[in-house]
Amino acid sequence: MSLARITSRALAGTDAPEVTVEVHLANGLPSLTLVGLPDTEVKESRERVRAAIQLAGFEFPNRRVTINLAPADLPKDSGRFDLPIALGILAASGQLSAQHLARHEFVGELALNGELRPIRGALLMAMAATRAGRTLVLPRASAGEAALWPQASLAQADSLQAVCAMLNGQARLEAPEPPPPALAPDYPDLSDLKGQLTARRALEIAAAGRHSLLLSGPPGTGKSMLATRLPGILPAMSETEALEVASVRSLASGGLDPTQFWTRPYRAPHHSASAAALVGGGGQPRPGEVSLALHGVLFLDELPEFERKTLDMLREPLETGRVTISRAARQVDFPARFQLVAAMNPCPCGYHGHPSGRCRCTPEQISRYRGKISGPLLDRIDMRVEVPSLPAQDLLRAAPGEPSARVRERVETAFSIQLARQGVANALLDGATLDDIARPDAEGAALAAQAIERFHLSGRAYHRILRLARTIADLEASAAVNARHIAEAIQYRRGL
Structure with missing residues (x-):
């Protein structure tokens, strides 16, 4: 046959739309043409696929090869189309049986020697393939992530040769092992924090109702310590929340660690982060920090040091729990239901109101510093808490604070009341x-x-x-x- 069709998946936000890879061989001068709105990574697959086919022991057809990625108006990115393109060329040239192609979907990036490399979004693709009633064939390195979806039908492979052997009936591909039990979340404990009873009380209230929180005080008073301990007193995630978090994590460049399935996200971007890094964006839109913090905590330290325009982009996701990234041809939505914790100093030097009297900032400098945070953003933050410096006797003699486990018990009781009464947290x-x-x-x-x-x-x-x-x-x-x-x-x- 001179025409072959292979089913694969693209990524568009948190969806994995179906893509049909069509390969046609025709007489004429040898060439390879790739159409269907591919980006640079996909266009470069021509060289990877050619080398992988030849080094895997197959013959690259010395004919005019046309590859179409349909639908043509859907942008295609990354190297995940290498495997379906290679299989399509082999099937169209008669080197591969096409009998079982319709029952499978294929994704995977090829090394030059035919080995399969991991991909982004394996969990989302497994969900979509399951809904379509097909088995997803993917690299072994990504199969553990895809197996987090319990209903998925999966087959893992190490190389192009292994996939071809399965399709030709010469071997079978293994289904991935069920993922190992996720580790119990290991969060920093509140007992490490001495004093600061008002701030601890505010943190407990914020956790119980999922309220946003702004901590203000001199350097070294425990603002960052408080923020890092918030995930440890939040109620445990439900399975639905954990799957939503895993779906977004699978889109990130670092991928998803299945052992962290039940761990709430904690994201703390540097104040030099761009708007696209914070809320998402790019030519092929990817989730930003607000989405990677889904059902977890987004901590913005040194809040006034962020660009004001960047901070103001938080206003919509704080209200709606979603981020919509618009491009000329399409829109992409990402979930962004996070809990904001921010920290700032009271003035540029950090010691305004400090007992030592070290501050030399003028009222104009203090006003300009605080004015970097817009009124509309401040109005969307539920709580503002002063975190003062502790007297020497409190630092030296104070007993360890109340542990996170005890605080979490009260938080979970209050949160269960909210769920029974209205089904959502009070902040919503x-x-x-x-x-x-x-x-x-x-x-x-x-x-x-x-x-x-x-x-x-x-x-x-x-x-x-x-x-x-x-x-x-x-x-x-x-x-x-x-x-x-x-x-x-x-x-x-x-x-x-």
Whole structure:
């Protein structure tokens, strides 16, 4: 036969659309033409495939070869199409049986000697192939990731020769072993932190209701320590959340480690990160830090040192939990339901208000420094907490703090109350549901009205106070939101 069709998969956001690799051999001057909107990596497959076919012991056809990647309007990237292109050439030239091609999908990058190298997005492709009722053939190095999808039908291979032997009926490909049990998450413990009772209380509230948090204080007071210990007091991920996290991790350049399946993401990009690195982007859009932190924590240290334009790009994902990256021809959506924790110094030198009196920053410098964070972004952060420097006696004599395990028990109890009541965390409440669930009593409503007038709070800020108060009440297992809960919630909003 002079025409062969092989099924493969592309990546578009968190989808893995089907791609048909069509290979046609015709008479004429020997050539290889690749069409169907391939990018540079895919175009370079011509040389990899030619060498892999010849070094695997097959003959590269001395004819005019045309390869079409359909649909033509879907961009194709990376080397995952090497294997289906090679199989299509061999099938079209009669060196490979086409009997079993329709029941399989193929992905894999080829080395020059025919070995298969790992690919990105193996888990997403396994899910899509399962829905299509086909068996996915992929490199052994990526099979463990794909096997995280329990319903997947998979076959792993080490080389082009092994795949060809299977299709010619000369050998069988193994299904990957079930992934090893994921390791129990190992997070830093809160007991390492001495003092800072107010900040610890705020961290517990943030964990219980999935609220965003801004920590402000001089250098060395424990802001980063608090942030790194937040994942350890969050409720355990559900299987659905873990699969969503794994799907996004599989798109990252570093790939997915199956042993970290139950570990909540913790991402801490440097303040020099670009907008594309933070929210996602690129010619072939990839997820940014806000998506890689899905169902976990995004920690932005030295918040005012980030570019203001970059920070303002967080406003939409903080509200919607998604990022939409638009290009001329298409749009790509990535999930971005993360918990933001940010840290900053009170002034450029970091010692404004410090007991030592070391700060020499002028009011104008302090105002300019704090003004790098826009008002609309600050308005979307639920809590602002001062983390002061500790007196010497607290540092030297303070007993170890409460361990994470004990705090997590209270957080899980409060979170289970929220799930039973409204099905989502308090931070996601909105509209009529928020009014019904978090309506304060008469004294609490009067206190909230005073706060709105005194601190000139926006409607968004008032709703965030209600959500915070509802979480504080849940930590006390209180069905009603009273003035004490409102007062504590206002305290965490006052600095904003």
